[in-house]
Amino acid sequence: MLSAVSTRTAPPDLWPAPVADRPVDARVELPGSKSVTNRALVLAALAGSPTRVLRPLRARDTELMAGALRALGTGVADGPGGGWEVMPGILHGPTDIDCGLAGTVMRFLPPVATLADGDVRFDGDPHARVRPMATVLDALRALGAQVDDDGRGALPFTVRGTGALRGGEVTVDASASSQFVSGLLLSAARFERGVVVRHVGRPVPSQPHIAMSVAMLRQRGAEVDDSTPDRWVVSPGPLEGGVVEVEPDLSNAAPFLAAALVTGGRVTVPGWPASTTQAGDALRELLTAMGGTVERTPDGLSVSGTGRISGIDVDLHDVGELTPVLAALAALADSPSRLRGIGHLRGHETDRLAALAHEINALGGDARDDEDGLEIRPRPLHGGTFATYADHRIATAGAVLGLAVPGVLVEDIATTGKTLPGFAGLWASALGGTAS
Numbered sequence: 001m002l003s004a005v006s007t008r009t010a011p012p013d014l015w016p017a018p019v020a021d022r023p024v025d026a027r028v029e030l031p032g033s034k035s036v037t038n039r040a041l042v043l044a045a046l047a048g049s050p051t052r053v054l055r056p057l058r059a060r061d062t063e064l065m066a067g068a069l070r071a072l073g074t075g076v077a078d079g080p081g082g083g084w085e086v087m088p089g090i091l092h093g094p095t096d097i098d099c100g101l102a103g104t105v106m107r108f109l110p111p112v113a114t115l116a117d118g119d120v121r122f123d124g125d126p127h128a129r130v131r132p133m134a135t136v137l138d139a140l141r142a143l144g145a146q147v148d149d150d151g152r153g154a155l156p157f158t159v160r161g162t163g164a165l166r167g168g169e170v171t172v173d174a175s176a177s178s179q180f181v182s183g184l185l186l187s188a189a190r191f192e193r194g195v196v197v198r199h200v201g202r203p204v205p206s207q208p209h210i211a212m213s214v215a216m217l218r219q220r221g222a223e224v225d226d227s228t229p230d231r232w233v234v235s236p237g238p239l240e241g242g243v244v245e246v247e248p249d250l251s252n253a254a255p256f257l258a259a260a261l262v263t264g265g266r267v268t269v270p271g272w273p274a275s276t277t278q279a280g281d282a283l284r285e286l287l288t289a290m291g292g293t294v295e296r297t298p299d300g301l302s303v304s305g306t307g308r309i310s311g312i313d314v315d316l317h318d319v320g321e322l323t324p325v326l327a328a329l330a331a332l333a334d335s336p337s338r339l340r341g342i343g344h345l346r347g348h349e350t351d352r353l354a355a356l357a358h359e360i361n362a363l364g365g366d367a368r369d370d371e372d373g374l375e376i377r378p379r380p381l382h383g384g385t386f387a388t389y390a391d392h393r394i395a396t397a398g399a400v401l402g403l404a405v406p407g408v409l410v411e412d413i414a415t416t417g418k419t420l421p422g423f424a425g426l427w428a429s430a431l432g433g434t435a436s
């Protein structure tokens with residue numbers, strides 16, 4: 001006879017998000033920053049001597065970057081402790097580059113490809129083909145490159161590398177992505193005339209990421225002038241190799257630290273840098289505003305919560321990648337939230353504003369997206385399928401909601417492998433209270 005108790009299992013691509021049955025009490029060691037790792041790899045490939053990259057992120061976005069640089073003629077070999085040893089070489093075409101869905105690959109590598117001695121064909125995932133690229137292609141043409149595309153200003157396209165690029169002055173509208181500026185700056189020391197990039201248009205988002213590009217260029221010996229707003233100058237000159245130690249990914253700390261607020265628990269992320277250009281550092285202020293208590297400890301950063309979350313009205317223009325997790329917290333808060341300054345998120349892995357509003361509402365919530373951001377009014381939520389649109393951060397937002405809402409089934413949790421492979425396991429051990 002069949003047992004009266006049937007075990008309901010979710011279809012394989014639906015992940016039953018664990019509900020927290022007690023306050024989380026965890027120490028979560030996070031892998032390296034995607035943004036730092038991919039800048040380190042690009043700069044290492046362009047340097048005049050080898051670079052050892054310590055504690056890099058090993059995830060889809062960074063493996064794609066390493067693979068693309070290898071295809072262009074750079075040695076990227078495994079080093080001790082999961083590190084990478086990068087041996088710069090002469091950059092070659094013809095070759096093909098798979099960008100996956102990585103903004104850093106599709107925006108940082110076309111300028112590198114102009115320095116290769118042959119055609120470099122770029123393509124990526126279906127979602128990648130709608131991410132904005134025209135600014136990068138037009139800027140490279142203005143700097144002396146030949147780039148062939150089908151007229152849409154998007155993937156796929158071919159950079160017809162000649163082994164060198166003139167460089168010089170270029171005006172861009174980088175209001176859709178800071179990566180347009182970062183990409184030009186990261187290769188510019190190798191352009192014959194360097195580069196002078198001027199932005200004209202609505203404000204550039206994600207400014208900390210441009211600061212990160214400038215800081216990492218200077219660490220490798222480049223001369224960069226960013227003293228005038230919306231203007232960046234990189235002088236031509238050699239880049240140095242050496243050793244780069246990658247900080248933990250602070251944006252990937254967001255769902256874990258959020259769990260402390262949702263469950264009234266405490267989460268510590270070891271190795272939180274004392275100062276950093278990572279956008280995720282803003283979590284200290286943002287989670288405090290939402291009712292958390294944030295402390296630096298000798299070990300790292302600890303966040304504790306009471307189980308009550310306050311809504312916020314905040315401009316996230318500079319730290320847009322934190323939006324999905326903050327939106328999940330806002331849906332569980334005790335007052336409404338307004339998340340502003342993030343219209344550019346419609347060009348991220350998916351249209352994040354539409355996706356978040358749709359998925360929160362599908363669980364019974366009240367979220368509205370508009371031109372500039374999201375308006376979220378907390379309401380009692382119920383279980384259901386949480387679609388993720390191939391977007392790693394939408395998936396982690398589903399996990400945060402599932403802590404408090406029974407029956408949330410997150411579609412394709414493996415999509416978190418874009419920047420955080422093993423997320424589901426890390427999440428389960430954090431909830432189990434096992435200090436790593």
Ligand SMILES: O=C(O)C1=C[C@@H](OP(=O)(O)O)[C@@H](O)[C@H](O)C1
Nearest residue numbers: 035177178179205206209320321
């Ligand atoms: O340069 C980078 O490493 C990044 C810049 C930002 O892009 P946008 O300026 O397009 O928001 C950020 O959202 C992305 O996750 C990483």
Ligand SMILES: C=C(OP(=O)(O)O)C(=O)O
Nearest residue numbers: 101102103104321348349
């Ligand atoms: C916007 C993001 O990624 P990408 O580097 O692909 O732009 C992100 O990680 O939130």
